[in-house]
Amino acid sequence: MKKKEVPQDHSNLASANIKDMVYAVDENGEYTTELSTGWEPKTIALDNAIKEIEARVEDARQRVLKNETSPIEYYMELHKMDLPILASYVGLWKWRVKRHFKPSVFKGLSDRTLQKYADVFEVTMEQLKHFES
Amino acid sequence: MQIDFTHKQAAHCENGVVSNLMRHNGFEVSEPMVFGIGSGLLFSYLPFLKVNYAPVFTYRAMPGLIFNRFAKRVGIKVKREKFKNPAEAKARLDANLEKDNPVGLQVGVYSLPYFPEEYRFHFNAHNMVVYGREGDTYLISDPVMESVTTLTAKELEKVRFAKGAFAPKGHMYYPISFPETLELDKAIMKGIKQTSRDMMAPVPIVGVKAMRWVASNIRKWPNKIGPKKANHYLGQIVRMQEEIGTGGGGFRYIYAAFLQESSRVLNNESLSELSQEMTEIGDLWRDFALDASRIYKNRSAQSDGYNHIAEQLEAIADREATFFKALKKSV
Numbered sequence: 309m310k311k312k313e314v315p316q317d318h319s320n321l322a323s324a325n326i327k328d329m330v331y332a333v334d335e336n337g338e339y340t341t342e343l344s345t346g347w348e349p350k351t352i353a354l355d356n357a358i359k360e361i362e363a364r365v366e367d368a369r370q371r372v373l374k375n376e377t378s379p380i381e382y383y384m385e386l387h388k389m390d391l392p393i394l395a396s397y398v399g400l401w402k403w404r405v406k407r408h409f410k411p412s413v414f415k416g417l418s419d420r421t422l423q424k425y426a427d428v429f430e431v432t433m434e435q436l437k438h439f440e441s
Numbered sequence: 442m443q444i445d446f447t448h449k450q451a452a453h454c455e456n457g458v459v460s461n462l463m464r465h466n467g468f469e470v471s472e473p474m475v476f477g478i479g480s481g482l483l484f485s486y487l488p489f490l491k492v493n494y495a496p497v498f499t500y501r502a503m504p505g506l507i508f509n510r511f512a513k514r515v516g517i518k519v520k521r522e523k524f525k526n527p528a529e530a531k532a533r534l535d536a537n538l539e540k541d542n543p544v545g546l547q548v549g550v551y552s553l554p555y556f557p558e559e560y561r562f563h564f565n566a567h568n569m570v571v572y573g574r575e576g577d578t579y580l581i582s583d584p585v586m587e588s589v590t591t592l593t594a595k596e597l598e599k600v601r602f603a604k605g606a607f608a609p610k611g612h613m614y615y616p617i618s619f620p621e622t623l624e625l626d627k628a629i630m631k632g633i634k635q636t637s638r639d640m641m642a643p644v645p646i647v648g649v650k651a652m653r654w655v656a657s658n659i660r661k662w663p664n665k666i667g668p669k670k671a672n673h674y675l676g677q678i679v680r681m682q683e684e685i686g687t688g689g690g691g692f693r694y695i696y697a698a699f700l701q702e703s704s705r706v707l708n709n710e711s712l713s714e715l716s717q718e719m720t721e722i723g724d725l726w727r728d729f730a731l732d733a734s735r736i737y738k739n740r741s742a743q744s745d746g747y748n749h750i751a752e753q754l755e756a757i758a759d760r761e762a763t764f765f766k767a768l769k770k771s772v
Contacts (some may be wrong), residue, residue, distance in 0.1 A: 309688055309689070309690065309694060309720070309723060309724060309727065314688065315578070315689075320557045320558070320559045321557060323557055324555065324556065324557035325587075326556075326557065326585070326586060326587070327587060328452070328585075328685055328688070329450050329451060329452045329585075330452055330687070330688030330689075330694065331452060331473065331688060331694040331695050331697070331698045332688065332694065333720060337699070337717070339473070339694075339697065339701050339702070339716075340443075341452070343587070346687070347683070347689055348690070348734070349679055349683070349721075349730045349731050349733070349734030350679065350680070350683040350730075350734075352676075352734045352737070352738050353676045353679040353680045353683065353737070354560075354680065354732060355559070356561045356672070356673070356676045357493065357559075357562075357676055357677075357680060357735055358558075360493075360673060360676075385550075388493075388551070388561075388562055388563060389563060390491075390493070390494065392605065393563050393604065393605040393606075396604040396605050396608065396664055397604045397605070407606070430450035
C-alpha cells in the first residue's frame, strides 16, 4: 500500500479521537507510517457485528417477555457475552449458567447466586429480578 | 509518581509495548523489527473454536509469543507475573512503579473506557504500559493511541481481571536483563526461518494450507450454513484481518517493513525484493477484504460472489507459498 493510498474513510474511531497507525511505502519505496481515520470494509464489518449483537439482544428481550428465558440470557447478550464468557465471569460451570436461563430455575435462585450475576452485569438485584421491557 | 517514559504510537499493541519498553531501557528497536524477530506473522484457522458465534481466524501469532520469542532471540530476560488476587496484583504494580520501572500489562478491551463502543469486545489480549500513578489514577501508554491516557485503579483492576478466553489474570511483564549490545543479525534469521516454516507447516489449521481450507469452506458456506451465517463468518474474517493498525493487509505490511529494514541490517538485497513482494501480497489481502465486505454489505447470497472471493484467497495462498519458500532460501 502506498502512503497516499492509506484510506481516510469516515469511521467510529473519530468519535473516540483515535486514529489507526498503519505501515505504507512512500514515493521512494521506503516503509513509513501514516495515520488513518478508518477504512470502509472494516467499518462495515464492525457495524454488521454490532447489528448482529443488537438483533440477539432484542431476540432475548422478546423471549424474556414471553417467559421463554430468564433475564440472565438477556443481560449476557447485552454485554456481548456468550455462555463460556459469562460462565467464567460468574465462576460457574457452563451447564449451570445455561440452566439458569430457564425461567422456572431462575425464580428459585438464591440471592447469593443472583448477586454474582448482578455484579457482572452491573445492575442491582432488583433490576435483575424484575425485568422491565 | 511519574516515570520519564516516551510514548510512541504503534500499529499493533504487543509490538508497540515491546518496542516502547526497549526504548525506555536504551535500545532502539522498531515495531516491525520486534514483529519480525518474534515471528509475529501467521495465518491460522480454528473452525472448532468460536468467538462471537463465528470461527476463529488469525493473522498473527498467539498473544505473548511475539515478546517471548523476541526476548529469547536477542538475549533479554523477561519477568512475567500472574495473580489470583487483585490486591496483590495492584501491590506488585505499585512496587514496580515505585522503583521507576514501567511495566507491560495484558488486559481485556471490553471495559476499556477510552475505546469506542464498536471496538469493545471480549478480547483479552490487548497490551499496554503503565508508567506512573498519581493517587488513584494510573498513567497509561496504550500503543494504539496517539497519546498517553489514564485509568482509575478500579478501571485498571477490571481490565486486568477480565474473564473468558486468554483471561489476563493480572498478567504483568517487564524486561529484567539485557545483553551489552543488541545483536540483531542472528535473531532476524531465526525469526524469518520460523515464520517460513510455520507458514508452510504440513497441518491444515496453520499457514498456507489453512488459507486453502478457508477458501474451500467459503465456497460451501452459502449452501451449508445459509447466507446469513455465511455473511457473519465473512465479516469475522475481515474483522480479524483488520485488527487495529494492520492497514487492511492482515499484518503483511508490518512484515514487509521488517524485511526492508532487515535487508539493510544483513546487507541482503534479496530481502528488499521480498519486501516489495510482501507489499503486493498485502495489497491482495486488502482487495480480498474489500470484495468480501461488498458481499455482506449488499447481503447478497449469490454463490458467484463466494466463489469469487474463494478464488482470490486461493490466489493469495499460492503467492504466499512461493513467497515463503523463497524467503526461507534467502537467509
